[in-house]
Amino acid sequence: MAMYILKRLLLMIPTLFGIMLITFVVTQFVPGGPVERLMAQLSGYGAGGETGGGGLYQGNKGLDQERIEQLKKFYGFDQPAWQRFVTMMGQYLVFDFGRSYYHHMSVVELVIAKLPVSMSLGLWSFFIVYSVCIPLGIAKAVRDGSTFDVVTSSVILIGYAIPGFVLGIVLIVLFGGGSFWNIFPLRGLVSDHWHTLSLVGKILDYLWHMVLPITASTVGSLAVMTLLTKNSFLEEIRKQYVITARAKGLEEGQVLYKHVFRNAIIPIITGFPGSFITAFFTGSLLIETIFSLDGMGLLAYQSVMNRDYPVVLGTLYFFTIIGLVSRLLSDLSYVLVDPRISFEGRE
Numbered sequence: 001m002a003m004y005i006l007k008r009l010l011l012m013i014p015t016l017f018g019i020m021l022i023t024f025v026v027t028q029f030v031p032g033g034p035v036e037r038l039m040a041q042l043s044g045y046g047a048g049g050e051t052g053g054g055g056l057y058q059g060n061k062g063l064d065q066e067r068i069e070q071l072k073k074f075y076g077f078d079q080p081a082w083q084r085f086v087t088m089m090g091q092y093l094v095f096d097f098g099r100s101y102y103h104h105m106s107v108v109e110l111v112i113a114k115l116p117v118s119m120s121l122g123l124w125s126f127f128i129v130y131s132v133c134i135p136l137g138i139a140k141a142v143r144d145g146s147t148f149d150v151v152t153s154s155v156i157l158i159g160y161a162i163p164g165f166v167l168g169i170v171l172i173v174l175f176g177g178g179s180f181w182n183i184f185p186l187r188g189l190v191s192d193h194w195h196t197l198s199l200v201g202k203i204l205d206y207l208w209h210m211v212l213p214i215t216a217s218t219v220g221s222l223a224v225m226t227l228l229t230k231n232s233f234l235e236e237i238r239k240q241y242v243i244t245a246r247a248k249g250l251e252e253g254q255v256l257y258k259h260v261f262r263n264a265i266i267p268i269i270t271g272f273p274g275s276f277i278t279a280f281f282t283g284s285l286l287i288e289t290i291f292s293l294d295g296m297g298l299l300a301y302q303s304v305m306n307r308d309y310p311v312v313l314g315t316l317y318f319f320t321i322i323g324l325v326s327r328l329l330s331d332l333s334y335v336l337v338d339p340r341i342s343f344e345g346r347e
Helices: 002-029 034-042 067-077 081-093 107-142 147-161 164-175 201-238 240-247 251-263 272-281 285-290 296-305 309-337
Strands: none
Touching: 002 081, 002 309, 034 285, 067 201, 067 285, 081 251, 107 147, 107 201, 107 272, 107 285, 107 296, 107 309, 147 201, 164 201, 164 285, 201 285, 240 251, 285 296, 296 309
């Protein structure tokens, strides 16, 4: 096991390097980089490189070559691409991601400032999905083909078919004071007077703000996990050892939770570490935009549109490491859930 973990950790190095290299190369060919955008702004053009009258981009109009070279040096583009990549990777090894071109602050500080929104959406969605889908999937497997199974399948599939941002708009119209009831707030994690509330008041205010965005981001995820749980249990229920256990006179509850459960839950639990870690850092651009939540989804979109390369590459480096580690934890969870599985043969 130790040798397998070591091999996986060593394989993460070329994988991470390859992802960063490809992304860095792509950014070199994307038009309208930070230097060009700042040149356009200093020359009286908009952020997109166009004049107020819609003229074509003329990036260095009104700027002499010396000023242009100063801008390139300011952003580090006076060095060859390979040298910039080597310098960047050296800084990333010690988790120095530099400063944002657009927000003018440390990338680490910027990510920390945006994480509470994404963590709120991700963790609540994660816990709701797992706490609802596993019991519901087991109930559907036990009652396969019944009216309960058909009705619940129809409901969750309808929810799956509705995009999260569409459901978010519908919820705003119905419960956010759009055209019907003004029950829930439409922006932010908490109210403006949150700091003046008591502890219980702060918790209730936070939950009050989270109802609509969490509902919009969760409903579409229920179908996949519920049907995965149902099919996993159905597959185990139809196996010979279940028939044998019933023939021995074991009660249905013992058969289901003592024998079937520990086998059927394996494909579900093994995805738990990756989903849990991902819940901390993922953000939904559309959900955050609709409900005016300034999180990682909106940050990622703004960084790409504004060519904020330190944020794009820095967050990609960090989240790639998180993703690779979560995949390793998912594989190791197989051994913890099912002792029959071993990686000794791979060593």
